[in-house]
Amino acid sequence: MTHPFKLDIPPNPHYSGWPAYCLLSLEDPDLGRIREVAQVVRAHRLSCAQINLLVGACFDEDGFPVEIENAQLHVTLDSLYMSADLKNQGLEIRSDARPISEALIQPVVMSDCVFANSDVKLQSNHIATRP
Amino acid sequence: MTASSFVLIAHTESTSSLASTQALRIGFTISQTFAKNILELSELVRERDLFSVEQLITPEDAHLVLTGSAGAQVPAEAWALKVTADQFWMTAFLAGTNHEVCSDPQELATLRGSGLSQD
Numbered sequence: 001m002t003h004p005f006k007l008d009i010p011p012n013p014h015y016s017g018w019p020a021y022c023l024l025s026l027e028d029p030d031l032g033r034i035r036e037v038a039q040v041v042r043a044h045r046l047s048c049a050q051i052n053l054l055v056g057a058c059f060d061e062d063g064f065p066v067e068i069e070n071a072q073l074h075v076t077l078d079s080l081y082m083s084a085d086l087k088n089q090g091l092e093i094r095s096d097a098r099p100i101s102e103a104l105i106q107p108v109v110m111s112d113c114v115f116a117n118s119d120v121k122l123q124s125n126h127i128a129t130r131p
Numbered sequence: 132m133t134a135s136s137f138v139l140i141a142h143t144e145s146t147s148s149l150a151s152t153q154a155l156r157i158g159f160t161i162s163q164t165f166a167k168n169i170l171e172l173s174e175l176v177r178e179r180d181l182f183s184v185e186q187l188i189t190p191e192d193a194h195l196v197l198t199g200s201a202g203a204q205v206p207a208e209a210w211a212l213k214v215t216a217d218q219f220w221m222t223a224f225l226a227g228t229n230h231e232v233c234s235d236p237q238e239l240a241t242l243r244g245s246g247l248s249q250d
Contacts, residue, residue: 041184
């Protein structure tokens with residue numbers, strides 16, 4: 001089962017084309033991995049651990065994709081957020097943090113964007129393109 | 132307990148609001164215990180197949196100073212250590228702001244080569 005998970009990205013008035021949110025397409029094994037990493041954070045008194053983001057994509061406020069690279073998922077004791085670089089711009093974006101429990105227990109179902117239901121995977125043919 | 136000093140060049144986001152802080156330097160002195168901690172964290176990264184881990188730094192862990200281009204100390208807070216499988220670096224926030232300063236990465240081999248990893 002796929003769990004789409006939305007993370008909002010704070011606006012940056014200095015740049016145009018700044019993404020407004022990202023969507024993570026978390027499969028069940030990804031959720032297990034997040035649990036495991038959260039336990040590592042707790043056991044080793046870390047503030048955060050970063051794992052390479054498996055499937056994620058960023059979108060602007062109109063729902064159009066924004067190209068990113070070096071995406072990372074940051075896992076703390078009880079929350080997760082993502083960071084990434086805007087492709088070819090050398091700028092880092094960082095999402096707001098959301099409770100891990102939301103990803104593990106209550107997947108966000110996207111009803112107002114290109115991903116209309118919780119079973120849709122992030123694939124290129126589901127991503128809107130500009131006319 | 133022995134200690135060793137490092138100076139890492141910091142860089143910031145290239146926004147106009149931070150133009151005056153481009154030439155920051157992070158200098159730090161770490162204890163043998165903290166150096167071993169850094170090496171252990173790198174092992175953890177490798178064993179758990181993580182990209183990196185982050186640990187908040189207390190004054191007991193390391194003495195850190197952020198210095199501006201004119202040599203004056205720049206107030207900073209929320210110091211953190213970040214460790215990958217083969218590098219480590221320091222981050223901090225300019226005091227009272229949400230602007231993060233990030234040092235250039237340092238090779239872990241530097242710690243091993245300094246003898247800090249040996250009791």
